[in-house]
Amino acid sequence: MPELPEVETTRRGLVPFVVNQRIATAIVRNHSLRLPVPRSLPRLVAGATIAAVGRRGKYLLFDCGPGTLILHLGMSGRLWIVDHGTPPEPHDHFDLVLDSGTVVRLRDPRRFGLVLWGNGDPLRHTLLAGIGPEPFDAAFNGDWLYRVTRNRTAAIKLVLMDGHVVAGIGNIYANEALFHAGVNPRQAAQRMGPGRCDLLADKIRETLELAIGAGGSSLRDYVGSDGVAGSFQSQFMVYDRAGEPCHRCGTPIKGIRQGQRSTFYCPRCQR
DNA sequence: CGCCAGGCCTGCACGC
DNA sequence: TGCGTGCAGGCCTGGC
Structure with missing residues (x-):
């Protein structure tokens, strides 16, 4: 599901509908997500005005003044805008009802998502505190990548997907960024030299x-919050393309398993 | 039927 | 004894 680009697209789609809007109430139809949705949540958000919608990694942060509504879309979560009165469908677990009549609705069939409340600085919340630098932050660059990969014997792809190394990169974009950098996903992270770390950091941002x-x-569940489907899947170079010819050199794309996840790469372009 | 799917936390075993 | 590390398992539904 949603990785950083999908969460950021969702965030941007929500902003015009929710910023400076007052929350009338929240409706929790199913408390059983990856972690229980706090029983007190409706009481906490009711009457608050959303000052901003932020993002940290794959977490969405609704700034409600003294506290923050924290949402994570998990694997199959989708967040979008419906009109007040739109009947909920199966897997519509959570609504944020605004005074304006707009409803922010969470649908998450697999229920790996999260709806949480954070008091004070949300970045100090246990689940967010340890997240690595944002890819578009100056702190994320080749130097950082070089530093954090020292002594890491694991494959570079697994390290990229570690949220403590860099925020927001999941399976799709790890695969894609490694292709664009010409790096073999099985490469031991510690064997990446400074030059390749620079290149990889650039390609991650670019991708x-x-x-x-x-x-x-x-893919499958994901549609932007404006209801418009994103189109980046048409630009995939390797993801889900096992056996198909590399767009650059024609060599068949390889599909392997790493850490119980699917990896795709071009054995010729990625060394 | 079994396997696979965009995430990520926890717990365990291991080596230093 | 403690740490970093790296796996496996778990949470769920739906599609093939």
């Missing part, structure tokens, strides 16, 4: 930027 520009990738 994510392009995906955000395309409104993210629409």
